[in-house]
């Protein structure tokens with residue numbers, strides 16, 4: 001094993017802050033379940049360039065990249081795949097025998113979560129938000145043959161994103177006419193500790209057969225609770241988080257990830273946090 005001081009493989013997450021990241025818990029549980037001699041370590045990064053050099057220097061096999069480094073990290077890698085380049089963000093680094101390869105598994109985690117419940121091809125999805133997460137979601141929907149329609153608080157950003165990806169957008173004033181095969185919240189509205197907020201009027205949710213919130217804390221956001229009451233099929237952001245992690249695991253180890261074990265540990269932690 002090249003560059004490693006022992007037989008133990010090392011994986012990591014780079015972020016700042018990183019204290020609340022659930023990735024170490026999820027990935028360590030997956031590595032242990034598969035019987036791999038490996039550790040997954042959180043690093044609160046203060047100098048990104050030096051941290052990335054450290055991946056090669058220390059022989060770290062793979063790194064999850066989280067806020068605020070998903071875009072900046074692209075400057076320090078040897079290769080970046082097409083998806084990450086289009087999205088403009090890398091959330092996964094794979095150390096392939098000293099070559100640092102960047103990819104993005106957020107979009108795929110999203111697509112797989114949605115496809116577990118509904119068809120994407122040929123369908124229209126209203127995407128609330130036009131930030132970093134929305135970019136991956138719009139990319140994923142288009143790649144799978146879906147038709148995203150973007151709506152955002154700052155209308156100019158919705159328009160710019162729609163133009164970049166060749167899809168449509170709505171202005172806030174059109175919210176009352178909006179209906180589609182699915183509604184996807186990509187904004188932080190409704191995230192703890194502001195669980196009383198929702199990005200969409202509850203009395204207008206029945207226009208959407210499927211409602212997904214990419215927030216996973218709380219697990220059941222106000223949007224999802226109201227959508228369920230309105231008779232919609234609901235999908236929590238937990239699924240996207242687990243599945244983006246499972247794709248990372250597959251890239252790094254070449255093995256299918258133990259999805260249910262990963263879901264089990266993250267769910268237990270989120271439930272524990274919610275009851276505090």
Ligand code: NAP
Pocket residue numbers: 106109128129130131132133134152153154157186187188189191214215216237238240241242244
């Ligand atoms: P971001 O780049 O800061 O974008 C935030 C978006 O939300 C922008 O479009 C912003 O609108 C909108 N927004 C923010 N506050 C709002 C408010 N009070 N009312 C209406 N719109 C508001 O953030 P991001 O990186 O895309 O992350 C967004 C959320 O996705 C976070 O909650 C994050 O935890 C979650 N996420 C989940 C996963 C997962 O695996 N489940 C993965 C990635 C991200 P403006 O343009 O008007 O500012």
